[in-house]
Amino acid sequence: xxxxxxxxxxxAKLEFHLYDRSVHPELFTVYREQAVWQDKYEAQIRxxxxxHLVEFHHNGRSLTEVIAFQNQPLPHRKxxxxxxxxxxxxESFRSACGVHYQISYQLEKLDPDVxxxxxxxxxxxxxxxxxxxxxxxxxxxxxxxxxxxxxxxCRKNLLIHTFHTFxxxxxxxxxxxxxxx
Numbered sequence: 242x243x244x245x246x247x248x249x250x251x252x253a254k255l256e257f258h259l260y261d262r263s264v265h266p267e268l269f270t271v272y273r274e275q276a277v278w279q280d281k282y283e284a285q286i287r288x289x290x291x292x293h294l295v296e297f298h299h300n301g302r303s304l305t306e307v308i309a310f311q312n313q314p315l316p317h318r319k320x321x322x323x324x325x326x327x328x329x330x331x332e333s334f335r336s337a338c339g340v341h342y343q344i345s346y347q348l349e350k351l352d353p354d355v356x357x358x359x360x361x362x363x364x365x366x367x368x369x370x371x372x373x374x375x376x377x378x379x380x381x382x383x384x385x386x387x388x389x390x391x392x393x394x395c396r397k398n399l400l401i402h403t404f405h406t407f408x409x410x411x412x413x414x415x416x417x418x419x420x421x422x
């Protein structure tokens with residue numbers, strides 16, 4: 242099995258999870274992380290095998306967003322949303338800690354030429370991202386799977402854009418999350 246096949250198998254096997262609690266980061270292989278601090282909240286943003294893990298902390302409580310593979314062992318307690326990633330979808334949730342959360346996510350399969358062009362644009366965007374990681378390629382001719390995350394932090398909200406590429410299936414997962422207090 243190639244390295245990229247291990248790190249990033251089929252994009253069709255991805256799930257989105259939202260928890261009204263923290264999720265132990267030890268459940269994931271974390272490749273890069275970034276912290277965001279504001280007066281009223283803090284967030285930990287991590288790039289993982291399949292996608293990402295975002296923990297948003299406010300008033301001593303947490304809200305956690307996860308993009309993971311279907312077979313990833315994850316807790317069931319306080320899971321607010323669990324969806325298979327396919328097509329385009331919008332979700333919203335009001336947490337116990339008073340955070341209003343909204344997300345738009347999309348799994349997009351592209352033609353190989355379009356994927357390569359889009360991938361090259363994302364490679365250029367990695368330098369401006371809050372956090373990014375280039376996974377090892379499966380072959381010397383294949384592009385490296387990428388993850389990059391952009392953040393826009395204000396006093397009362399945090400906007401996060403993520404992009405995860407899956408070269409073996411010419412797919413891109415895009416999310417836009419808004420945490421508002």
